[in-house]
Amino acid sequence: MTILTKIVKEKEKEVSRLKKDGVPDKERYYSTRSLQAAFQHSKHLNVIAEIKRASPSKGDIFTEVNPVQQAKEYVRAGASAISVLTDSAFFKGEMKDLHDIRQVVDVPILCKDFIIDAVQIDRAKYNGADVILLIAAALPKHKLVELFFYAKYQQLDVLLEVHNEVELQIALEINASIIGINNRDLKTFHVQIETTEKLAEKLNTDEILLISESGFRTQEDAKRAVQAGAKGILVGETLMRSKNIQETMNRLTLPI
Numbered sequence: 189m190t191i192l193t194k195i196v197k198e199k200e201k202e203v204s205r206l207k208k209d210g211v212p213d214k215e216r217y218y219s220t221r222s223l224q225a226a227f228q229h230s231k232h233l234n235v236i237a238e239i240k241r242a243s244p245s246k247g248d249i250f251t252e253v254n255p256v257q258q259a260k261e262y263v264r265a266g267a268s269a270i271s272v273l274t275d276s277a278f279f280k281g282e283m284k285d286l287h288d289i290r291q292v293v294d295v296p297i298l299c300k301d302f303i304i305d306a307v308q309i310d311r312a313k314y315n316g317a318d319v320i321l322l323i324a325a326a327l328p329k330h331k332l333v334e335l336f337f338y339a340k341y342q343q344l345d346v347l348l349e350v351h352n353e354v355e356l357q358i359a360l361e362i363n364a365s366i367i368g369i370n371n372r373d374l375k376t377f378h379v380q381i382e383t384t385e386k387l388a389e390k391l392n393t394d395e396i397l398l399i400s401e402s403g404f405r406t407q408e409d410a411k412r413a414v415q416a417g418a419k420g421i422l423v424g425e426t427l428m429r430s431k432n433i434q435e436t437m438n439r440l441t442l443p444i
């Protein structure tokens with residue numbers, strides 16, 4: 189069984205619990221901020237800085253992090269958006285992290301989770317997400333379509349994540365306007381920036397907002413994303429391990 193299959197199985201249990209208990213805090217309402225508008229015409233590479241305590245591929249990364257302080261520091265250092273891993277079973281995150289961060293930062297916030305049901309979209313929305321992630325590899329097309337439109341209806345932006353040509357084709361058929369190319373294969377954990385370079389050729393990046401995800405460490409990596417037409421990069425581990433977030437951000441925030 190691949191790790192993705194394992195995670196999705198765990199999510200099925202989480203969804204049944206959520207449905208049974210109901211989504212808490214339904215009364216909260218946040219107006220959402222568009223990541224698309226903020227990124228599409230920007231003159232520099234936008235960094236989506238991620239709060240990532242641990243991961244199945246790397247184990248513990250920075251479990252004692254104070255997510256609110258970390259997010260504030262990201263924004264101070266120039267992050268265009270914050271990604272919060274809210275999965276607890278595999279990434280040691282919590283929905284509360286997202287909620288708490290929403291109280292203190294003004295940039296768009298991405299709820300990074302394995303969404304397989306609309307109830308998770310409700311929960312993300314009620315906790316202050318502006319953008320949700322949908323992973324093409326995790327869902328059949330009809331389900332992707334259903335969740336995509338449900339998120340739109342909830343006025344959320346959708347980052348549709350793909351890793352190969354078949355998934356990219358599906359994203360294009362759905363008319364996704366923000367596409368994330370994950371350089372990491374969620375089945376093998378193998379990471380290569382080349383994935384973005386190869387798949388980006390099949391996209392009109394003037395019309396579709398391209399985000400390159402995973403594996404960014406050096407300025408050279410960021411340069412390759414810019415050359416492929418990406419307007420943003422999603423960076424987790426490198427920032428979580430950084431001893432000087434400002435310096436790391438400066439290194440990655442290249443002009444476009």
Ligand SMILES: O=P(O)(O)OC[C@@H](O)[C@@H](O)c1c[nH]c2ccccc12
Pocket residue numbers: 238240300301323349370401402403404422423424425426
């Ligand atoms: O830590 P990295 O290599 O910078 O990667 C960040 C981000 O792209 C990665 O966390 C990610 C991309 N897609 C995902 C889907 C689920 C969980 C995590 C992810």
